[in-house]
Amino acid sequence: MGMTMAEKVLARTSGQQTVTAGQYVTATVDRVMTHEGFILCAMTLQGMGVDKLYDPDRVVVLFDHYFPAPNVKMADGHAYGRQAVEAFGVKNYLGYPGVCHQVMCEQGFVLPGQLVLGTDSHSTTYGALGAAGAGIGTTEMTYVMATGELWFQVPYSIRITLKGTPREGVAAKDLILNIAGTHGTDFAQYRSIEFEGPLADEMSISNRMTLANMGIEVGAKFTFFRADQKTLDYLKTRTDEPVETFGPDEDAAYESELTVDVTDLSPQVACPHNPGNVKPVEEVTEVTVDQAYLGSCTNGRIEDLAIAAGILAGKQVNPKTRLLVAPASREVLLDATQAGHIETLIKAGAHILPPGCGACLGGHMGLLGGGETCISSTNRNFPGRMGSEKASVYLASPATVAASAITGRITDPREFWKETSF
Numbered sequence: 001m002g003m004t005m006a007e008k009v010l011a012r013t014s015g016q017q018t019v020t021a022g023q024y025v026t027a028t029v030d031r032v033m034t035h036e037g038f039i040l041c042a043m044t045l046q047g048m049g050v051d052k053l054y055d056p057d058r059v060v061v062l063f064d065h066y067f068p069a070p071n072v073k074m075a076d077g078h079a080y081g082r083q084a085v086e087a088f089g090v091k092n093y094l095g096y097p098g099v100c101h102q103v104m105c106e107q108g109f110v111l112p113g114q115l116v117l118g119t120d121s122h123s124t125t126y127g128a129l130g131a132a133g134a135g136i137g138t139t140e141m142t143y144v145m146a147t148g149e150l151w152f153q154v155p156y157s158i159r160i161t162l163k164g165t166p167r168e169g170v171a172a173k174d175l176i177l178n179i180a181g182t183h184g185t186d187f188a189q190y191r192s193i194e195f196e197g198p199l200a201d202e203m204s205i206s207n208r209m210t211l212a213n214m215g216i217e218v219g220a221k222f223t224f225f226r227a228d229q230k231t232l233d234y235l236k237t238r239t240d241e242p243v244e245t246f247g248p249d250e251d252a253a254y255e256s257e258l259t260v261d262v263t264d265l266s267p268q269v270a271c272p273h274n275p276g277n278v279k280p281v282e283e284v285t286e287v288t289v290d291q292a293y294l295g296s297c298t299n300g301r302i303e304d305l306a307i308a309a310g311i312l313a314g315k316q317v318n319p320k321t322r323l324l325v326a327p328a329s330r331e332v333l334l335d336a337t338q339a340g341h342i343e344t345l346i347k348a349g350a351h352i353l354p355p356g357c358g359a360c361l362g363g364h365m366g367l368l369g370g371g372e373t374c375i376s377s378t379n380r381n382f383p384g385r386m387g388s389e390k391a392s393v394y395l396a397s398p399a400t401v402a403a404s405a406i407t408g409r410i411t412d413p414r415e416f417w418k419e420t421s422f
Contacts, residue, residue, distance in 0.1 A: 002249025004157040005224045006192035009132040013115045021156040021255070028149050030114040032141065033060045035100045037119030039077045040138040041145055042084035053088050054148030060109050061085055062094040064356045070364035098329025098355035101125040101213065101297040105205075106331050108239030112227030112246035117144060122297050122379065124215040128208035129235070130227025130246040132192075135216065155192040155221045156255035157248075162199035164263035169414040171307070172207035173299055173377065173397035176214045177268040179260060181278025189219035191255065194248060199262065200225060205234045206303045213298045214379050217275045267413055269375075270395035273383050281400060281412045289394075291374040292317075292405035293386075295326030295353070296360040299377035299398050302335045308402035309341035311416045317349035318408030324366045325350045326358030350405075362386045368393070375404045 003011060003018060011019045013027035034041060038061045045051075053059060061081070069075035085093040097103045101122055104110050112130035117123065119141050126133025136150070144150050162175070193215050200208070208225045215223025225231075226247035235243050266280040294300070294308050305327065317323045325345055327333035333355050336342050342352060353359070359366025360378045367387035368374055374386055374393045381393035396404070399413035406416065 001253055002251035004192060004248045004252045004254065005130070005194055005246070006132060006155050006157055006222050007252070008248070009113060009115050010152055010154050012113070019154050021154050023154045024151060025154060026149050026151045027115055029058065029117050029144055031058050031060065031109055031116045032144055033100055033104055033109070033116065033118035033120070033123065034141060035120060036063055036065050036077065036081070037138045037141060038084070039081045041119070041142045042081065042088065044138070044142045045146060046084070050146055051087070053090070053145050056089045057091060058148070059090050059145060060092040060094065060104060061090055062100055062103060063096055064098060064100050065361060066364065067096045067356045068354065096356065098327070098332065099297045099300060099357055102301065102328035102332065105129060105209065106238065106329060108235060108241070111235065111239065111241060111243055112231060117141070117150065121216050122213050124220060124223040125209050125213040125297060127212040127215065127223040128205060128225055129231055130224060132222045132224070133212075134221055153190070155190055157192040157194060157252070158188055159194045159196055159254045159257045161197035161257070161259045162195055162262070163197045163259065164199060164261040166262045166265065167414075169267055169399055169412070169417045170262065170265050171397040171399060172203065172210040174265060174268040175260065175262055176211045177270050177275070177278045177395065178265055180214070180218050180270070180276045181268065183218065183258070185217055185274065185276035186219045188215070190221050191219065192222040192224065193220045194224045196226065201228065204303060205230065206301045209301070210298055214275070217379055267397060267400050269400065269410060270381055272381055272392040272394065275380060275395060281396070281410065284394070284410045285412065287373060287394065287410045288408060289321055289375045289404050289410060290372040291366065291368060292321055292323045292401050293359050293366060293374055293376040293378065294323070294398055294401050295328065295358050296378040297328065298379045300326055300328030300332065302332050302339070304377065304398040305332070305336045305341045305345070306339065308398050309344040311399060311402040311413060312348035312350070312406065313344050315348055315406050317405045321405055321408045323348075323350040323405040324353055324359055326353040327355045330355050359386055375401050375410055377401050
């Protein structure tokens with residue numbers, strides 16, 4: 001019997017020829033990512049008298065959740081983190097280059113077939129490049145940094161076949177929201193999802209990252225796309241390490257299989273306060289919005305900004321709505337600037353934030369007041385996620401966010417559509 005992608009990764013990293021779903025293994029981790037979570041990990045290790053990491057070259061540290069520092073406590077934390085990087089000999093300290101998951105992929109720290117853990121739940125993003133990416137807490141990460149390994153139960157796998165031709169104005173974000181709304185936010189609890197099929201093959205790396213990123217919103221431990229030639233092309237200028245295609249065995253066994261046809265899918269919106277509370281955009285067009293937010297590890301890439309700029313070109317943001325744009329990384333900001341997208345967005349009335357997490361998690365830069373409503377390209381809309389617990393957050397694609405910023409209400413992006421999303 002062949003193995004799924006999750007089984008193949010965990011077999012290799014646990015030193016076994018084969019593993020099966022449900023089996024417990026201890027795996028050696030290929031790469032770890034920490035953002036501000038590194039501060040707590042370092043404090044714990046130093047408090048225990050540990051002055052060496054298992055392999056500091058496997059550790060990547062960058063600060064993105066609270067940059068620029070919103071208060072003195074966090075500024076002090078960043079300063080301590082920089083000192084700890086030096087103390088532990090972490091060479092891969094990246095500073096403040098943008099959202100962790102975007103930067104990890106951009107800078108070649110994620111490769112097909114690897115086991116990559118991060119102190120952020122959306123580390124499932126790495127599956128867009130064929131890696132087993134998973135988020136863990138700072139306690140687990142402290143252990144991984146000290147020992148280089150962690151135990152896992154090999155997850156059962158779900159294969160989702162994507163097919164069909166999307167309508168104009170329909171993007172990868174609409175697809176994953178539809179899956180969450182149709183099947184629930186726990187249907188893949190501690191499962192590994194593998195996206196397959198003709199539409200998965202056609203998707204850009206950016207769109208694959210969107211789906212993989214939100215795998216955690218349906219409970220997935222890992223979320224994979226097959227690492228194909230498109231993956232290799234993306235990575236060839238980003239790493240000097242050898243890279244090969246990676247996928248499941250032909251005779252791999254799956255716990256269940258789903259087929260999703262996007263042909264008749266409308267743009268989707270997740271209503272408060274759950275990513276699975278999803279409705280077609282046509283059903284929520286009466287909702288007014290005080291803030292529109294474009295950014296995050298889900299939808300802050302160059303393709304997303306290009307779509308928004310295409311919709312907003314020659315138009316103006318509604319005076320009663322504020323549009324905040326946070327490019328996912330410094331590279332994205334530079335590319336979008338050179339392409340003219342940033343100028344277009346600014347002329348339309350957008351406010352450009354520094355590359356990073358920005359308003360996504362409510363730390364700073366874009367807080368919502370009580371009773372306010374935001375249409376957001378992010379991945380979560382729990383109470384208090386972006387400020388007041390009395391605020392409401394609706395999740396949607398970059399196209400829907402841009403269209404809504406123009407009208408001041410949730411709007412079907414097909415009213416303004418200028419280019420396809422896939």
